[in-house]
Amino acid sequence: MKITRRDFVKTGALVSGGLMANQLSPSNIFGRQPVDGKLIAVATWGGTIKSTEKAFEYLKAGKNSLDALEAGIRVAEDDPTNTSVGYGGLPDEDGIVTLDASIMDWNGNAGSVGCIEGIKNPISVAKLVMHRTKHVMLVGGGAKKFALENGFKEENLLTESSRKTWEEWRKKNPHGVYRVDEKNHDTIGLLAIDNSNNLSGGVSTSGMAWKLHGRVGDSPIIGAGMFVDNEFGGAVATGNGEFVMRTVGSFLVVEKMRDGLSPQEACEYAIKRIYKTAKNNRDIQIGYVAINKKGEYGAFSLYDGFTYALTTEKESKVMKSEFLVK
Numbered sequence: 077m078k079i080t081r082r083d084f085v086k087t088g089a090l091v092s093g094g095l096m097a098n099q100l101s102p103s104n105i106f107g108r109q110p111v112d113g114k115l116i117a118v119a120t121w122g123g124t125i126k127s128t129e130k131a132f133e134y135l136k137a138g139k140n141s142l143d144a145l146e147a148g149i150r151v152a153e154d155d156p157t158n159t160s161v162g163y164g165g166l167p168d169e170d171g172i173v174t175l176d177a178s179i180m181d182w183n184g185n186a187g188s189v190g191c192i193e194g195i196k197n198p199i200s201v202a203k204l205v206m207h208r209t210k211h212v213m214l215v216g217g218g219a220k221k222f223a224l225e226n227g228f229k230e231e232n233l234l235t236e237s238s239r240k241t242w243e244e245w246r247k248k249n250p251h252g253v254y255r256v257d258e259k260n261h262d263t264i265g266l267l268a269i270d271n272s273n274n275l276s277g278g279v280s281t282s283g284m285a286w287k288l289h290g291r292v293g294d295s296p297i298i299g300a301g302m303f304v305d306n307e308f309g310g311a312v313a314t315g316n317g318e319f320v321m322r323t324v325g326s327f328l329v330v331e332k333m334r335d336g337l338s339p340q341e342a343c344e345y346a347i348k349r350i351y352k353t354a355k356n357n358r359d360i361q362i363g364y365v366a367i368n369k370k371g372e373y374g375a376f377s378l379y380d381g382f383t384y385a386l387t388t389e390k391e392s393k394v395m396k397s398e399f400l401v402k
């Protein structure tokens with residue numbers, strides 16, 4: 077069965093999280109209260125619950141939040157049915173899969189890769205950029221060269237199913253005109269707190285399907301797609317990256333937490349900021365997920381349909397985000 081991104085979000089998430097659809101009721105959705113125990117893994121999109129569960133396994137085993145989130149994100153990157161991350165990600169207008177990822181630890185160290193081709197786990201390349209170089213960001217051919225020199229192997233990331241989807245799109249759009257399409261993108265953004273109370277964040281995506289070759293989204297831009305400040309909290313973004321970049325969204329969310337807002341209030345603030353300039357644009361969707369050092373979490377999106385995944389000692393569940401435009 078071909079699993080589309082939306083199906084993946086709806087069914088994959090609920091099945092793997094062991095939840096029935098009616099458990100997505102308002103009474104169990106908007107988490108603002110501190111979770112029991114300090115270990116927590118939370119991620120954009122309900123379909124990533126296997127990733128938060130993998131990250132949590134690592135946290136439970138005493139691993140740090142950086143290794144935990146990397147392991148979690150790799151689950152999504154390796155999954156060919158997830159058509160917006162890693163292997164199986166939908167390609168750009170030329171039929172080439174290009175990936176973006178970034179990672180940040182509790183000391184403020186950061187690494188990222190943009191527009192990397194042929195490497196299935198960009199989150200791990202981003203981690204290596206952070207650990208082995210003096211730089212923060214590598215892109216394109218340079219990022220791939222760095223990955224190959226550091227033991228990553230080159231793979232064809234375009235699955236048969238993604239190739240067919242691209243071919244169908246191409247037939248209908250012979251001139252390859254890029255259009256924003258709410259259905260053809262998503263990002264896994266994962267935040268984790270470990271048993272030393274250290275917070276890390278990471279994101280990974282194939283970006284907008286049918287994008288112009290060379291387009292880089294918000295995900296590898298530190299402060300836009302993801303930001304972590306170990307004193308206050310962290311945030312990750314998903315959705316049309318151009319709008320997130322223009323408002324430096326994740327940094328904004330974290331700065332609002334620094335000012336005293338809860339994660340929920342901070343996400344709402346950042347979405348409202350985007351809405352100011354994107355009022356009439358119904359084609360886009362943006363969602364933020366944030367946590368603070370107390371383990372409080374929140375999520376908010378522009379429109380209906382955004383979900384997120386949470387795994388703690390007590391539970392592993394998919395939640396529906398509140399949204400701005402009713």
Ligand code: ASP
Nearest residue numbers: 262263283293314315317
């Ligand atoms: N933010 C990603 C990008 O613009 C896509 C998404 O999360 O939907 O590349």
